[in-house]
Amino acid sequence: MKKLSCQQCNGQNLKAKLATYPIMMGEKQINIGRVSVRECLDCHELMPAEKGQEKIGIHYKTGGNVSLGNKSSA
Numbered sequence: 001m002k003k004l005s006c007q008q009c010n011g012q013n014l015k016a017k018l019a020t021y022p023i024m025m026g027e028k029q030i031n032i033g034r035v036s037v038r039e040c041l042d043c044h045e046l047m048p049a050e051k052g053q054e055k056i057g058i059h060y061k062t063g064g065n066v067s068l069g070n071k072s073s074a
């Protein structure tokens, strides 16, 4: 099993957690809630885990128009 390291600082103190992950959709920033990420405990960089990347990919495909139960109009 290959050891994961931080893409920012190469640190290996990564912690899996669910976090809000912001993505840029054109000029709009969209915060995706509860994405599986690994947080670097050294520099606090958030890196989406495989599951999280799937979720992010869905948002890109749908242009952020995924109904998550709470509709907020900008």
Ligand SMILES: [Zn+2]
Pocket: 006, 007, 008, 009, 010, 011, 040, 041, 042, 043, 044, 045
């Ligand atoms: Zn780091």
